Amino acid sequence: MNINKRIKVAQFGLGPIGISSLRLLARKSWVEVVGGIDIRPELIGRSLGEITGDLSSFPEAKVYESFAALLASTEVDAIVHTAGSKAEQSFAQIRPMLEHGIAVVSSCEELLFPALRAPETTQEIDELCQTTGGRVLGTGVNPGYVLDVLPICLSGVCASVKGVYGERVVDASTRRQPLQKKVGSGMDPEEFRSLASQGKAGHAGFQESLALIANSLGWKIGMISETIDPVIADHDIETAYFSVETGQTAGLHQVVQAETAEGFWIHLDLKMYLDAENPHDMIRLDSSPSIEATIPGGVAGDLATVAALVNAIPSLLNAKPGVRLMTDLSVPHCRESLGMEPALEAESAL
Amino acid sequence: MNINKRIKVAQFGLGPIGISSLRLLARKSWVEVVGGIDIRPELIGRSLGEITGDLSSFPEAKVYESFAALLASTEVDAIVHTAGSKAEQSFAQIRPMLEHGIAVVSSCEELLFPALRAPETTQEIDELCQTTGGRVLGTGVNPGYVLDVLPICLSGVCASVKGVYGERVVDASTRRQPLQKKVGSGMDPEEFRSLASQGKAGHAGFQESLALIANSLGWKIGMISETIDPVIADHDIETAYFSVETGQTAGLHQVVQAETAEGFWIHLDLKMYLDAENPHDMIRLDSSPSIEATIPGGVAGDLATVAALVNAIPSLLNAKPGVRLMTDLSVPHCRESLGMEPALEAESAL
Secondary structure (H helix, E strand, C coil): CCCCCCEEEEEECCCHHHHHHHHHHHCCCCEEEEEEECCCCCCCCCEHHHHHCCHHHCCCCEEECCHHHHHHHCCCCEEEECCCCCHHHHHHHHHHHHHCCCEEEECCHHHHCHHHCCHHHHHHHHHHHHHHCCEEEECCCCCCCCCCHHHHHHHHHCCEEEEEEEEEEEEHHHCCHHHHHHCCCCCCHHHHHHHHHCCCCCCCCHHHHHHHHHHHHCCCECCCEEEEEEEECCCCEECCCCEECCCCEEEEEEEEEEEECCCCEEEEEEEEECCCCCCEEEEEEEEECCEEEEEECCCCCHHHHHHHHHHHHHHHHHCCCEEECHHHCECCCCCCCCCCCHHHHCCCCC | CCCCCCEEEEEECCCHHHHHHHHHHHCCCCEEEEEEECCCCCCCCCEHHHHHCCHHHCCCCEEECCHHHHHHHCCCCEEEECCCCCHHHHHHHHHHHHHCCCEEEECCHHHHCHHHCCHHHHHHHHHHHHHHCCEEEECCCCCCCCCCHHHHHHHHHCCEEEEEEEEEEEEHHHCCHHHHHHCCCCCCHHHHHHHHHCCCCCCCCHHHHHHHHHHHHCCCECCCEEEEEEEECCCCEECCCCEECCCCEEEEEEEEEEEECCCCEEEEEEEEECCCCCCEEEEEEEEECCEEEEEECCCCCHHHHHHHHHHHHHHHHHCCCEEECHHHCECCCCCCCCCCCHHHHCCCCC
């Protein structure tokens, strides 16, 4: 990578996260934003400055209807993809980019560990990347950091690990409307259970977090068990978006667990509900030495997610082509500039 | 790297940390211990089983007087180096290994960021590695993890970082004799100050922790300021090794600080003293979003140090040849086996 050359980045998907991603990309000295991609007709052809409300940062870049249309107008090194939770659907959207050797960082939850639900496509896409030089990575905050990369990183100073416990409590009252809706706010508890049992409610990518941990530790886990239950409101709750009465759903409690034949175990516990007390992230390793780490308040949601995506771009460009995992990349970190990084200087990824 | 082939590892330096490293290496299924290296005549030629008290784990491996003697008897892929704190001296010991394309993981504190004190040798060694395929990395717990890699990793979910604060409080009463001695236990405070001002007391590698953080964030810092003061005993203290009277030195308080022209700042604070209350590690980022993480009790010392060294071996073998930093390597983690790691499978580092 030539450190004097900015990385040309485009944004695929212009929902709230995509807009937030563009605003952050505009502030990074090592990025040149070359365009956006969205299928909504009312956006196509408009300038990114207009859409983001930040005219000075995007003098020329605009919205294209497809990756092909973008590529016909500009060069691009990397794409931030924020347009879905399912591995197969995301791979279908990303494939044309990989065919052109682009590096794609995606918020798609299942892409954190795509071999779990799409093993054949993952292998096929990985083989495609070996011939084109393309790279794809799924990341974010959860999945992507607090309940997977963080416990993995903590294990780096352990001689041995027997078990991994992680818990995250999110006060959904402080979050935007889509998250309050996603956790079932105001829903009849039986209706929530019914939707959850059909895979239509709950936090996506939770099993992938567990699979990433197991993979990094070298554990061969069997079945992953997952439960999703409503948290029942014990008092009436009024948010900016929802009115929840006592007895209705105030949020969700989701657990994934697995163990190996040798007795190694992983247990991840997520609660996201309105008026949650003591929001936090906590990791406890049953390890030698034992380690417990707590983040009071927890890692905040949307901005941190966007940061995780943007911060991963240079690391992904420095990684080997293929379907990459967070554990394949260098230690995640924020970057003010790329100028002082010896590993980047030594590279010729671009 | 052929995942069915174990990594051939030798241990350079057979002090307490070196012995502990051998014991851990023996428990890793992906390691084949091929020998030890130490200059002490009474050790040379003895079996590692005898020296470690673990006869079954080392049926044949023994102690050699030098790397050359080891190499005359066996193949070796990687060496764990635990024999000094100074970059120049360690580079001199490690150079012959790098000439043979070996990967060396070292506990040498200054090698965490060797360009700080030995910029010319670092460049020369890096160039050597480009021709031989050798790799060298400095790591550990402190420096190497709690006050550098951990805050760096936490910045991975930050859109921007203005400042990094880290503190570590170690209860030296719980640690072995060399650490109690190193922190000045029982010394006259003025004598401790005098030794510290001559660079003969204090925690090594602290400025390197700061430099690694600044480098990863892309901050161009100026002068690093460092202070080392005695912690004065406010009561009589009796440990297994020292009797410290009120008014004598009970330990050390060391601080490194730096800032950039733009006002970005790093402040790291280390206290290691007898009878310390509330030992812990704590990181607080002045960032967007802000993040604070606490490890109650702190990451324990010697075993964690050895774990950090051993855990880094496969990551270093997967990295590009050269003088490597922890931030060049994949996210640190413990490994039960290497079998499930796609990145390792795809590699041909060996």
